[in-house]
Structure formats: structure tokens, C-alpha cells
Amino acid sequence: MTMLMPNDPLLTGLNPQQAEAVQYRGPALLIVAGAGSGKTRVLTHRIASLVRNSEAWPSQILAITFTNKAAAEMRERAETLLGAATEGMWISTFHSSCVRILRREAENFGFTKSFTIYDSHDSRTLIKRIIKEFDAESFGLTVSGVAGKISRLKNELTDVESYARSINADDRNEAAFLSVFREYTRTLQSANAFDFDDLIAQTVFLFRAFPHVADVYRKKFRHILVDEYQDTNHAQYALIHELTRETHDGLPGASLTVVGDSDQSIYAFRGADIRNIAEFERDFPGAHVVMLEQNYRSTQNILSAANAVIGNNFNRQDKKLWTDVGDGAKIVGFTGYSAHDEAQFVVDEISSLHAQGLAYNDIAIFYRTNSQTRALEEIFIRSAVPYRILGGTKFYERAEIKDVMGYLVTVANPNDSLATRRILNAPKRGIGPATEAQLQSFADQNGITLRESLKFADGLGLGPKVSGAIRELDALLSECEATAVAGKVGDLLTMILERTGYVVALRSTRDAQDEARAENVEELLAVTKEFDKNNPEGTLIDFLTEVSLVAAADEIDDSSGSVSLMTLHTAKGLEYDAVFITGIEEELLPHRMAAMEPGGEAEERRLFYVGITRARKHLHLSLAMQRALFGQSNLAMPSRYLQEIPAELIEWRENQLGLGGVPRPLGASGSGATSRWREPDALPERPKTEWANRVTNKMRDNGDLELVAGDRIHHADFGDGTVNQVTGEGAKRVAHCTFDRSGAKKLLIKVAPIEKI
DNA sequence: CTCTCAAAAGTCAAT
């Protein structure tokens, strides 16, 4: 079914399998794409060929990815191929696509277009409140338990009423959960809000309940392409099914292309069902399958390690990645005494890679849990290496940001009582829990929103001070509502901050952290202004939608010139010249919680596999012998997965402090890691660094320390040394030194624990 | 209603 000439530019440089995946035409195509096999290229070329051959209008194409970053990249590459002809194409994430559909269709089922989106944090706040109200703790309900169960049910497309029918009504615990679930659903509805899982599930319900609405989208989208198909959950799977169904007036279903790799399925905890891809051929009879195994990203050594590791998973379709670029450098292994020691290795190694000409933004560090960032950051902050942490405690989850966003949400969606409650007393204006309860019950009795109840505060018999505060808040919100209609988001936020004195209040406290909070709020203001600039037509709702749907990986600014730190999950879909995977220890990878879950061990192995296959040229694997958890130091054992990599692929680096006769954590063969492991009290005495104390104490400031080449200095860890050169300016001055004991280091003068001798 | 301090908890990844 070739529609392209063999010499078509859209096919040049593609291998036969890739070319087939671009050209095949039929109702269903599954592209099994191993890591680094050029799937984005195949997808974009496929889209381009559809448009170029006039097989489809751009507006008939829907391409779905998991992150905004992936969507942006796909759009950019499609634009390179097609130019302006990409206009009208939907290239976006599952969540963004669904929001777009829901905003158009919300009025069909009891919502308005200005609905707000609750992130997991908002959901938990609401669930917590409901559990308390229902006194449901006594039935063993916890916030995380309920949140997880509701999320699972929604991902399985089970709504409250069908759940109610499925349970044993005599089970008091289940009944208690049901009433919490009911109340949660009711509250979301009356707040005109959807939670994350609703965005997908409600779109499916919408399509099922209103076939004529579904038909509109079935007719519109004639070619649907889904990336990372192995990570779809049941609701997403159902959404795709709904969209590719035949319409009621007999138009055949859209053509569906899915791309995925079951070896990279790492989101089972979020409901991802590996069967969606494994059973694709059964779900879509006549589906054509193309396998992409040639890897264009990594060296053979890296691929051999990846193949060896993933080969230990059972029940997988065997595929072997290969490359023709050659073996490349060996994988570098390192065992540190502690997480800080490990971090120091990472930083030193990065400095040396950088000295060899590798840019910082081509380097990334991965870890299993966000808590591992602390030790890394503590070492990074004192080195001259620029870094950035992706994800983790997210900006939008900070209390001060939630407060300020509460104003924007209340203005955009006055039904959202969760947001209104949040701002009643932020900043402190004397409206406490008692007043809040009174306002809420007044609102409930009169069938109005909490926001509207503020207008009737005078009749509630509250004290003059409280009534005055409420009147003032009401006036402020009214003014905001007027501004929001006409103005920019940045102007609105500026007005809110001025009128509430929120930033001023933060600045006037003694708490040093409040200064940082004030800066965060100002950063948010900058974000709104940036949004206004990039979206001249953008509304407040558009802004709120955008911030609700940002993901960790979306924050990556490739031109930032920094080393990127992120979890292994966030790393999926990205690639770097040099990759460091840290904390490759039992209890961490596989994580102790995951190891107990069914299928957990295999999924953790896939996670490791994903990490390994992100590396183009250099791969570093490191671990520590002791790792602190909640301030408690525990013994750590090398991960079982480490032993799955053939020993000849790894070159173990000596600990620079001189590890004497301590063996590397694993040898080529024979005795397992455990027996080769020394007891901690047998470790050679090492200079006590007491990182924790020094690092968490007040930040050192050597800002005015003058250093020139030739100066002798003393460093708390590295001992005495000589300054070779000083580069940079002001607070960013960097001393290039050679230490007598530890060799060459680059230190940020401002914060390094050094003194002149 | 607000502030302060001490106890308790979090302990896995995230759209």
C-alpha cells in the first residue's frame, strides 16, 4: 500500500521497518518500538505522509502522548516536515485532549465550560475533609487509601452508582467508603470540578451517554496515533475504543496507530495495563504489526547491559536492541560509603566529562525516589556544576502558591468552594474555622455558593470585625471578576497581590522561610506575565488549565545549560549523552514497597531498563553502602539487578579516598553480592565529614573571600590545596584547585567550606 | 482567632 515513491524525502534515512511503519495503511497498526528505535521520527513522518498525500486534513489527525513535552516535540518535528500544514492538528496529551473536549461539551451533563481541575493534592484535601465529616476513620478509612481506591475505580470506569451495586451492603467498611465516595463525587459536581482521573473517565462517560456527541469526534478524527501505548490504563483504552468506533450513520472507524514497548511499561501503579498492548492484535482484528529493534541512540555496551537486564523478565516478547555504532566506552561503576560520597563521585565525574567537552545539559542524573535529591543537591550546591531538579515537590504544590491560585480559581469558577475556603483566611484576616462553617451552612441552606454567601455576611450576626473583613473580601473578589473579563492574567494577579497585601504580609514576618515564599509568589506572577505574552488571546481559564496539566518532564528547558536531576519515571522518553543512575541498591531499586506488589519486581526491572536506555554514550551506575532514611542511617546492599549486567561491561572505579581492600560490590561470578559485602564496622576509618550537620546549618557565605592563583587553601573535606585559577564573577566565582590529597576540584567560592591559609 | 511548641508521621513512582 505504498503511497510514497521509494526516493521520497519522507523515507530517506529510514530503515525498512521504519519505512513500513510510515507507509502501511489499514485500520490498525501496532508499532513495537524498542528504546531509541526512532519511533518519534516514524510517527511524525507517518503524519506528514498522510497530509502530504492528501489522505487526511490536518484537522483529522489526533496524536496523543503522555507528556506535554513529548507533544511539543512531536508538533515541532511535524512542523519541520509540513510547515503551516500542521495547523488544526490535535497533538496533545490524553489529559489536554480530554479537557478540550470536556470544555466544549460540559453543558451537556451538568458542568460549565469554566470547570476547574483538581490535582491529586486537591483531591486529598477534599477527601480528608469528607472523612472527618463522616467520622469515617473509625471504619479504617485513610486519606491515601480512599484516594487510591477512588482513583483505581475511576481508571476502571466504575462510577459511584455501579460501585454501590457491586458491594456487599452489610459490610460496614465498604458502606463507609461508599458514602465518602458519594460525597466526594457530589462535591466535585457542585464545585464544577473534575479530578485528574475524571478528565479521562468523564469523557468516556460523555461519549457513551451522548452518542451524537461521540459521533462528532469520530467524524472529525480519521487518524488517531497513540504514543507510549503500554502505559495506557483502562479508561484511556476505552477512550481510544470509543473514538475509533464506527459512527451511527455508518462511517467506518478511524484508523488507529499505536506505538509502544512493553519493556518500558512502568506505570502499573497508575492503572496502566500491559495487556492493552499485549492484546492489541486481539482487540483490533487484522491489525498489522511492525517491530523496530535497531537502536540509534546508545553504544553497544549500553545496549548489551540493557538487553541482559530485561532478559530476566519472564513472559515477554523477546526482542534484542542492536546498533552499528560500536561498543563505545565501558559502563562506569562506583560504590560510595554514603549517599554524599556517591554524590561527590557524580559531581567529580561530571566535572571531568565537562572538561572533555560535554555540555552540562547533555548530562542527567536519575534516582528512584525524590528523597534522594537531598544528598545530591547538598554536594551540587557547593560545586561549580549548574544543576536543576525536575519534579519533586512541585512549585504548584507549595502552600503560598496554592493560596494565590485559590484567588484565581475562585474568580474563574465561583462554584469551587475548595478554592474559596482556601482564600477566606489567606492572608490572615480574622475569618477562622467557626466563621467559615457559618458561611458554608448559610450557603448550603440557601442553595448558593460559598462565594455568593460572602455577599450576605451582614445578616449572619457575626462580629463587626469579621463582617468587615468579609465585606472587604467580597468587594475584592467582585473587582477581580470584573478585571478577569477584560484583562490579562498578570494584571489580575498583580491586583490581587496589591489588594490583599499577601506578599507584604510574608515579608514582614520574622520567619526566614517566608522570604522564600514571597519570592515564589513573585515567580508565579512572572509565570502569569509570560503566559500573557505567549498567549495574547489566553483567558484565565486557559492559564489555570495549563498549570493544572504541567508534568515534571515538561519543565525541561534544553537550553538551560544545567545538569538535569530527575526520577527514573520522569526520565522516560528522554535521552542524554551521559547518564548517572544512582542508588542502585536493594530496598531502593527494587523499592521495598514495590517489591511486595504483584509484578513489582519485574516492573522495577523495567524501570532500571528505561534508565539504562536513556544513555547515548556514557552510563554510570552508582550506589552507597549506607543510606539514610528519615535521618536514620541504614545498611544498603547492591541491587540484584546490578548482577544481571555482565561484569566485563562495567569498569569499577576506585573510591578516591582509598578503599583499601574492600571489594567492589559484585564480581563477575561466584559468590553473590551479599557474601562479598563487608560489615560496616569493618570499614576502614574514614575522615568524619558529618555532612548532615554542616549542610543543614546556616549557609556558609564566603562571598567576599578573595582568591588568586597560587593561594593555599584548606577545605573541610579535601584538606589543603592550591588554587590554580579563578573564573566567573561575583557570587558565581569558581576556584579551580588541586588538593594534595584529593586531586583537582572546582569549587564555588561563595559556599565551599574553605578558608585561606 | 492566632500563635507556639511538641509530638507524630511520612516512608514509591505522577498525569
Place this chain on the structure above:
DNA sequence: CTTTTGAGAG
């Protein structure tokens, strides 16, 4: 270890 929470005083 850090952050959140609850109780009790002001």
C-alpha cells in the same frame, strides 16, 4: 531528617 498536626495559652 523534615513537614504537618494538634493542643493549649494568649
